[in-house]
Amino acid sequence: MKNGKKQTRLSGSERTDQIYSVAAQMICERGFDATSMSDIAEAVGITKAGVYHFIPSKKELLFAIMSYGMDTLEAAVINPAREVADAEQRLRFIITNHSMLIARSSTDDGHSPVTILVEEELGLSPAHRRKLRQRKRVYVDLIRSALEQLQADGKLKDIDVTAAAFSLLGMIMWLARWFRPDGKLSREQVAEEICKIAMGGLLK
Amino acid sequence: MKNGKKQTRLSGSERTDQIYSVAAQMICERGFDATSMSDIAEAVGITKAGVYHFIPSKKELLFAIMSYGMDTLEAAVINPAREVADAEQRLRFIITNHSMLIARSSTDDGHSPVTILVEEELGLSPAHRRKLRQRKRVYVDLIRSALEQLQADGKLKDIDVTAAAFSLLGMIMWLARWFRPDGKLSREQVAEEICKIAMGGLLK
DNA sequence: TAACTTGCTTACCGGTCGGTCAGTTAAGTC
DNA sequence: GACTTAACTGACCGACCGGTAAGCAAGTTA
Numbered sequence: 001m002k003n004g005k006k007q008t009r010l011s012g013s014e015r016t017d018q019i020y021s022v023a024a025q026m027i028c029e030r031g032f033d034a035t036s037m038s039d040i041a042e043a044v045g046i047t048k049a050g051v052y053h054f055i056p057s058k059k060e061l062l063f064a065i066m067s068y069g070m071d072t073l074e075a076a077v078i079n080p081a082r083e084v085a086d087a088e089q090r091l092r093f094i095i096t097n098h099s100m101l102i103a104r105s106s107t108d109d110g111h112s113p114v115t116i117l118v119e120e121e122l123g124l125s126p127a128h129r130r131k132l133r134q135r136k137r138v139y140v141d142l143i144r145s146a147l148e149q150l151q152a153d154g155k156l157k158d159i160d161v162t163a164a165a166f167s168l169l170g171m172i173m174w175l176a177r178w179f180r181p182d183g184k185l186s187r188e189q190v191a192e193e194i195c196k197i198a199m200g201g202l203l204k
Numbered sequence: 205m206k207n208g209k210k211q212t213r214l215s216g217s218e219r220t221d222q223i224y225s226v227a228a229q230m231i232c233e234r235g236f237d238a239t240s241m242s243d244i245a246e247a248v249g250i251t252k253a254g255v256y257h258f259i260p261s262k263k264e265l266l267f268a269i270m271s272y273g274m275d276t277l278e279a280a281v282i283n284p285a286r287e288v289a290d291a292e293q294r295l296r297f298i299i300t301n302h303s304m305l306i307a308r309s310s311t312d313d314g315h316s317p318v319t320i321l322v323e324e325e326l327g328l329s330p331a332h333r334r335k336l337r338q339r340k341r342v343y344v345d346l347i348r349s350a351l352e353q354l355q356a357d358g359k360l361k362d363i364d365v366t367a368a369a370f371s372l373l374g375m376i377m378w379l380a381r382w383f384r385p386d387g388k389l390s391r392e393q394v395a396e397e398i399c400k401i402a403m404g405g406l407l408k
Numbered sequence: 409t410a411a412c413t414t415g416c417t418t419a420c421c422g423g424t425c426g427g428t429c430a431g432t433t434a435a436g437t438c
Numbered sequence: 439g440a441c442t443t444a445a446c447t448g449a450c451c452g453a454c455c456g457g458t459a460a461g462c463a464a465g466t467t468a
Contacts, residue, residue, distance in 0.1 A: 009414095009415060009416080010415080011415085012414075012415075015415075015416095046415085046416065046417085047416070047417055047418080049416075049417065049418080049419095050415075050416045050417070053414085053415065053416065054415090
């Protein structure tokens with residue numbers, strides 16, 4: 001111990017959790033390439049080699065963080081949505097809850113693992129990219145099937161279902177780029193606005 | 205000349221144009237960080253030092269490419285839109301033409317300078333970022349003012365204008381992520397679909 | 409107390425990055 | 439053919455990257 005920095009030794013799982021958490025925050029704020037393993041190590045308070053005692057590689061780290069983002073989305077939006085029987089209510093649920101999730105994790109200069117799901121695909125290996133894409137496809141299919149059901153019920157406007165599904169997602173994901181928690185609209189309000197606009201554009 | 209590669213000497217402006225064009229394509233396809241100056245040099249057919257004879261730095265290169273993307277957007281969408289007197293028609297013009305522009309430059313694995321305007325902000329210096337943000341703000345203000353005019357005319361639904369403007373942009377920008385020229389919808393069709401969905405969500 | 413495990417450090421590796429510099433070579437001009 | 443200009447090369451630089459090997463030191467177990 002040469003300087004005043006705290007030198008607390010942590011248990012393996014504690015340290016691992018801390019590394020993932022710190023790395024997630026840094027990567028979301030500054031980008032994957034702009035965040036070096038030494039940066040992460042310094043922020044955690046140990047050496048780079050110390051980090052590699054717990055983490056196999058930088059790519060695995062990114063994959064784990066993005067998987068965590070997907071886990072969050074599934075837990076907060078996708079799985080609960082499946083419990084909603086009515087198609088229109090299910091769609092409303094998806095829009096508002098996903099919007100809230102994005103808005104909740106937006107800060108002034110950083111994003112959460114839920115939002116970098118989209119941005120850092122280039123850093124992944126082909127195998128990892130394939131896995132995450134598949135999970136995303138499940139989500140898109142959930143939205144599309146809700147739209148198709150509405151179409152079958154004659155409630156949908158005369159629009160292409162695919163274009164509708166992705167336009168919906170675009171509105172929601174774009175939130176991360178402009179929403180500010182200290183703005184004039186609260187998280188709840190902005191989620192409500194997006195739901196209004198989207199449902200107005202889709203339903204007859 | 206050691207191998208069979210062509211060794212045509214070009215004039216300064218020709219070479220400069222070629223470098224910008226090749227670099228733009230590569231950076232859009234593979235990302236800014238994943239494209240090294242040596243990669244660009246090799247693709248152009250000269251040495252890295254040769255590239256630096258025409259280009260001051262990598263950051264300037266990125267800024268120039270993104271500025272070009274913004275130029276394109278202004279020429280194809282923003283400036284012509286100002287000539288449309290009716291607010292509703294102006295909004296329709298913006299949506300369809302911006303969508304067409306995005307769709308036109310989407311390929312299977314690459315994007316054009318118009319689409320990376322969004323993705324590679326992190327690679328810019330603060331001063332450059334500020335300049336581009338200001339140009340983007342002008343565009344957002346154009347959309348917002350059209351919406352406000354519609355609101356004053358009582359044609360707009362009861363929605364927040366800011367949320368509406370950004371939702372619109374989200375739908376359009378997201379196109380770059382899912383539209384494929386070989387898909388079942390043509391560029392014109394997809395632009396029309398987005399216009400329908402958006403206008404349906406915004407207008408009474 | 410001795411053996412073992414494990415959290416962690418110091419020192420280092422090969423490789424690549426953006427960028428520079430001192431020249432070399434081709435083309436244009438007089 | 440001499441001179442100038444400008445396109446371009448080859449060799450190199452320091453910095454930093456992701457990742458590793460060997461060993462130390464603190465806690466656990468026998």
